[in-house]
Amino acid sequence: MNLPLVTAFIAIFFTQLIKYPISFLFNKKGAEIDIVTSTGGMPSSHSAAVTSLITALIFEYGFSSPHVAIATIFGVIVMFDSMGVRRQSGEQGIVLDILAKKHLQELNQQVNQYNSTSEESYKENPVLNQYDIEDYEHMIIKKYLGHKPTEVIGGIMTGGIVAFVCRMIFN
Incomplete structure (x- = not known):
């Protein structure tokens, strides 16, 4: 052995x-x-x-x-x-996670404004539809590296x- x-x-x-x-x-x-x-x-x-x-x-x-x-x-x-290196990568992952969540929240606000002012629905716009904060949780950045x-x-x-x-x- x-x-x-x-x-x-x-x-x-x-x-x-x-x-x-x-x-x-x-x-x-x-x-x-x-x-x-x-x-x-x-x-x-x-x-x-x-x-x-x-x-x-x-x-x-x-x-x-x-x-x-x-x-x-x-x-x-x-x-x-x-x-x-791995520790710094993990810390950068946390920062990226924070930035991504903030960015997605801003995009969702824009989508909501767009939906309330436009006749075209949110679901009909594939560009706006791809940015969904609920989907983000499935591609979460590893924080413990x-x-x-x-x-x-x-x-x-x-x-x-x-x-x-x-x-x-x-x-």
């Missing part, structure tokens, strides 16, 4: 599953179940996966192994990326714990 690979996958699934109860306990607004299948949130499943992989490789090959070196470098890149440093640290700790538990179970 490839224990490092199995451990990394277990870390991903476990981390995704515990996001809901953690969000439920610490989020003032409550928790949404879709956090289990989305990216972002506490703890970082990306960080948990690479940390558990690195830890399992250390157990299997020793700290001085080239496998550990490769996994560590890629792990650092993944964690840095989740806090940097990246991680805060605390979420990455939580993922590191979770990944390490998962690797230790998997080692005890499978060895």
